[in-house]
Amino acid sequence: MLSVKKDFPILNKELEGKGIVYLDSAATSQKPQQVIDSISDYYSSSNANVHRGIHTLSDIATELYEDSRKTVADFIGATVPQEIVFTKNATESLNRVAFEWGFENLVEGDEMIAIEADHHSNLVPWQVVSERTGAKLTVLPVTETGELDMVLFKKSLSEKVKFIAISHASNVLGTIFPVKEVCKLAKEVGAVVSVDGAQAVPHMQVNVQKLGCDFYSFSGHKMLGPMGIGVLWAKREILENMPPYEYGGGMIDEVKANTATYASVPERFEAGTPNVSGAVGLAEAIKYLEGIGMSEVEEHEKTLVTYALEKLSGIENLKILGPLDSSKRTGLVAFNIEGIHSHDLAAFLSEQGIAVRSGQHCTMPLHDSLGISSSVRASFYVYNSKEDIDYLVSSLKEAKELLS
Secondary structure, three states, X not given: OOOOHHHOHHHHOEEOOEEOEEOEOOOOOOOOHHHHHHHHXXXXXXXXXXXXXXXXXXXXXXXHHHHHHHHHHHHHOOOOHHHEXXXXXXXXXXXXXXXXXXXXXXXXXXXXXXXXXXXXXHOHHHHHHHHHHOOEEEEEXXXXXXOEOHHHHHHHOOOOEEEEEEEOEOOOOOEEOOHHHHHHHHHHHOOEEEEXXXXXXXXXXXXXXXXXXXXXXXXXXXXXXXXXXXXXXXXXXXXXOOOOOOOOHHHEEEEOOOOEEEOOXXXXXXOOOOOXXXXXXXXXXXXXXXXXXXXXXXXXXXXXXXXXXHHHHOXXXXXXXXXXXHHHEOOEEEEEEOOEOHHHHHHHHHHOOEEOXXXXXXXXXXXXXXXXXXXXXXXXXXXXXXXXXXXXXXHHHHHHHHHO
């Protein structure tokens, strides 16, 4: 088991007289001191606007920014750093796929596939594309255990299917979806695949080349990095044929009174002043994770989620969402206790110093399909321990006595 909690200053403080048991990393992760220091150091010694500057500080900031891009590229197995587009979060990245690729390539008569377990950010943009282009959107259900029904998926494939949106891992069910198999089948019919990796990249080794997808999106803040920085990876040949949807600033090549040409990729998609400190912080978060080792991160979380599933299953009238086989899921567990609203349960846990998430977690279609209005989600990361889970379980038992 990992023992790195000491690296996270916020977790070594008290809040309202209690220690913090942070079980909300699927919403955002906490930050280790070295990430915080990297951002502070950037502003203290290297801050300047990047690209086109001919003074030393600009050169330093540009080098840091582009080195960060290379760090990200290497981390996910991109072919070249130019395949990495910095965005503000995974939501923007996914919307860029819809607005910059979808509107240009999909027409009436084409078909798209999404999954009902997808985050709204990987579903709603394609609803908009469907409305504006006439392309048909099919949303596939998941099985009772929260997995993708591959028989149904295969039946849904045809040469009319031009696009597939899928999450690498569910932010509610924890399910790790068979993205590599989906991509292989998609290629057989000529479909493009966009993967929401926000709940995968922080928790497992991801190699976009081995997955075989065309687009891959994730956020920095869920993987120990700062808020406000995200990543869109795409194959270079795809990016080179995509038009931007934001204009001005660094994405410009040349402007005349009535015409303009645009910079090469990835600058073409990074209009305006970029979040340089965010990129630096994300790169430092990656270095921190690589220092631990992603296989160790994954093993730590598997140990925790296995333990959590065992302990939570022992609470009467508590229903766990998603697969009960820990090998099929990431380190989060969503659940409900019969007779107690998720918000009441989360509020009670907060009084005990435990941070969990309650609500629909940006997955309303999934909750509708499950026949529930909301759920409680406990999500684990490198700084959590079995003791955190024990405290969660004992607090849930206390909540049952007081709130039922």
